[in-house]
Amino acid sequence: xxxxxxxxxxxxxxxxxxxxxxxxxxxxxxxxxxxxxxxxxxxxxxxxxxxxxxxxxxxxxxxxxxxxxxxxxxxxxxxxxxxxxxxxxxxxxxxxxxxxxxxxxxxxxxxxxxxxxxxxxxxxxxxxxxxxxxxxxxxxxxxxxx
Numbered sequence: 001x002x003x004x005x006x007x008x009x010x011x012x013x014x015x016x017x018x019x020x021x022x023x024x025x026x027x028x029x030x031x032x033x034x035x036x037x038x039x040x041x042x043x044x045x046x047x048x049x050x051x052x053x054x055x056x057x058x059x060x061x062x063x064x065x066x067x068x069x070x071x072x073x074x075x076x077x078x079x080x081x082x083x084x085x086x087x088x089x090x091x092x093x094x095x096x097x098x099x100x101x102x103x104x105x106x107x108x109x110x111x112x113x114x115x116x117x118x119x120x121x122x123x124x125x126x127x128x129x130x131x132x133x134x135x136x137x138x139x140x141x142x143x144x145x146x
Contacts, residue, residue, distance in 0.1 A: 012099055018043065018083035018090040025105055026080045032101030034073040034094050036081065038065045041090025045071050047079035078106060112140030 012032070016024060018041070036045065046062030064084075065071055073079040075097070083090040110117065111133075119133040126133070 007099055010097065010099055012096040012101055014094045014096075016081070016092050016094055018081065018092070020086050020088060021083060022090075023082040024080060025107060026078050027103055027105045028076055028078050029073075029096060029098075029101040029103055030076055032096040032098035033075045034079070034096050034101070035070060036065075036073065037070050037093045037095075038067055039091040039093060040067060041083060041088050042066050042085055043090050043092060044082045044084050045073075045080065047073050047077045050077060108140065111136045 018024070036043075043065045044062065045065055046060060049056055049059045049061075051057055052059075063069075063071060081092065110122065116137050119130045119137065122133040122137075123130045
């Protein structure tokens, strides 16, 4: 957005610095594939396939990446990155195949929406009691109580 000539090239790039035990929580980019390259440290990464026919339905793929390793997250799939080291930071570069990839953090969207999604709906979807949903929604107080 700051350099007009670069805004229409169909790509984005970001540097991500992970604190010890830090994470980029489960999220999705609805309009882009992401390729992640670890510059420093170690990351545990993974994604889950979509609701494909069995046996590929909701299959989880993960890997521990070290400096120089690369991992691809396909467009629209839920994925995450986590720094498992309690003493060292990690750094990565994420390149995305869109200048506007979008980002939906799963927990924020489900439990922190404004207004909140009905706890009846979420309790049925997650097959848990409503008080569990109420507790999870309360963790997102800032989003639910503006």
